[in-house]
Structures are given as structure tokens and as C-alpha cells.
Amino acid sequence: MTSRIFLTLAHRLAILAYIAFALFPLFWLLKVSVTPNDLLYSEGVRMWPSRATWDHYRFVIENSAFPTFFKNSVIVAGSTALAVTVLSSLSGYALSRFRFKGKYWIIALMLITQMFPLVMLVAPIFKISPLGLTNSLTGLVIVYTAFNVPFATFLMQSFFDGIPKDLEEAAMIDGASRFTAFRQIILPLTLPGIAATLGFVFTAAWSELLFALMLISGNQSATFPVGLLTFVSKFSVDFGQMMAAGVLALIPACLFFLLIQRYLVQGLTAGAVKG
Numbered sequence: 001m002t003s004r005i006f007l008t009l010a011h012r013l014a015i016l017a018y019i020a021f022a023l024f025p026l027f028w029l030l031k032v033s034v035t036p037n038d039l040l041y042s043e044g045v046r047m048w049p050s051r052a053t054w055d056h057y058r059f060v061i062e063n064s065a066f067p068t069f070f071k072n073s074v075i076v077a078g079s080t081a082l083a084v085t086v087l088s089s090l091s092g093y094a095l096s097r098f099r100f101k102g103k104y105w106i107i108a109l110m111l112i113t114q115m116f117p118l119v120m121l122v123a124p125i126f127k128i129s130p131l132g133l134t135n136s137l138t139g140l141v142i143v144y145t146a147f148n149v150p151f152a153t154f155l156m157q158s159f160f161d162g163i164p165k166d167l168e169e170a171a172m173i174d175g176a177s178r179f180t181a182f183r184q185i186i187l188p189l190t191l192p193g194i195a196a197t198l199g200f201v202f203t204a205a206w207s208e209l210l211f212a213l214m215l216i217s218g219n220q221s222a223t224f225p226v227g228l229l230t231f232v233s234k235f236s237v238d239f240g241q242m243m244a245a246g247v248l249a250l251i252p253a254c255l256f257f258l259l260i261q262r263y264l265v266q267g268l269t270a271g272a273v274k275g
Helices: 002-033 055-062 066-097 103-113 118-127 137-161 165-173 178-189 191-207 210-215 224-231 239-259 261-269
Strands: none
Touching: 002 239, 055 066, 055 239, 066 103, 066 137, 066 178, 066 191, 066 224, 066 239, 103 137, 118 210, 137 191, 137 210, 165 178, 178 191, 191 239, 210 224, 224 239, 239 261
16 A cells, blocks of 8 residues: 555656646746846846846837737648648548549658658749749748648548548438538547647647748748747847747647647547557
8 A cells, every 4th residue: 555655656746747847948938038137147047036027028019020920920820720621631531531543652652741851842942932932921821731731631531540431321321422421420520630630730830930931031921930030139139028929929829729629639549549
């Protein structure tokens, strides 16, 4: 009994230690964001400043271009997540339910696209700049969609594979078309998969820096990862304002995951246990 209590206590302490380790960077982000500039270096390393201020947040919201960066990120991440989820749902369903010539070649090509480092593809994208992929939110959405669709397709295919074909076949016997069976029967059952795909793609597009930095050249079309670099000058870094902008940038992602949390947990654990 004593050993069991000890193991349980050790297990709980290990979990608490891991949670503290994982959340400490976020805590430090918040701490620096409310620390006045005159105390940032003079007080040394402290868990909380002796005097807190909201001036950094006020400056970021009222006197910087961060609201524009924030709006651009919401547009790009939301549009990308929606487009990728729709395309990957349709393509994942096709790969799961149909057999056609060249199917495995298509799958192989999609896998190959995931093998290239992203930095290798910046130059080719610039070569097709007449298509409007540079300095444009639409171009950024197109690029993000192209890179996220293959993985999202495999993700959605795995969810469709877990749904018995008998369900839609029974619906079609009763007179429903395949699209009606897909929309009314299959899609509701794949809501966890859709939530997982939305969460993955939204996070990837929200925090992506390389293409946003290379393809966008003006503040009017910059997303927040690029906008954070505006707080870095030639001779100094305004850590307080940068951390305040980082805290504000976390809010939409947190709210988004709170909205899809129930479906996301189901989606991430689907297929883990069979019985």
C-alpha cells in the first residue's frame, strides 16, 4: 500500500513538473510583457517584476502596425484552414472509397512533396511571381494551402477508412445519392477528423514565418510572425513590446482550440483503442 501511494505521488509530481516545464515559457512571455523597460535589466532575474505596467500592450495596440498584422494573420490562417479542410475532405474521401488507375502514383507523389525542405521552394515560387503569389494575402493562402493539403489528405483519409462503407451503401440503397450520403452521414461522423485537420492547419498557417517573410515585402500584407520583427531595430530589441505582441497573438489560437476542443480530443485519439 505504501509503495502504491509513493508511485501515485511520484507520478502526479512528474506530471506537475512537466506541466510547469511546458508552461514556463508562456509565463515568462507574460512576465516580460508587463515589465517596465527601466526594470527589465536592472532587477535581474525575478519571477515577477516589482512594478507591472500595461504600457507595452497600449503601445502595440495604439501606436504600432500590429492590428494590421493581426488581421492579416486571421485572414490567412482562417482561409487556409477552411480551404485545406474542404479539399482534403474531398480528396481523402476519394482515396478512401474509390479505386482508380494511378491512385498509388498520386499517393506517392503527395508523399514526395513532403520530403523537400521548404527553403528549396522559395526560388521556384518567385519564378512564378506573375501569378500574384508575392506581396499578396491571396498568394500566401495559395502557397500555404498547396503545402498543407497532402498531409491533411492523408489525415482525413485515415478517418474515412475508419467509417464502415456499409453506412453510405445503405443510404444509397434507400435512394440517396453518393454526395447526399457523404454530406448527411459520413461528414457528421468525421467531425473529430475535421476538427483535428482544422487545428493542425490553422496552427501551421498562423505561426509560419519563412514564406511570409520571403513573399511579403510590405507592412500592409505582413502577418504577425513577420510583424514581430519590426520590434527589432538595428541596435536594440524592444523585448517588452515584442512579448506583448506575442501574448496578444496567442489569443486567437487559444480561442480557436477552445471552440474545437471536444472534437479535437476525439480526433486525436480516434483509432487508438479498438475493441
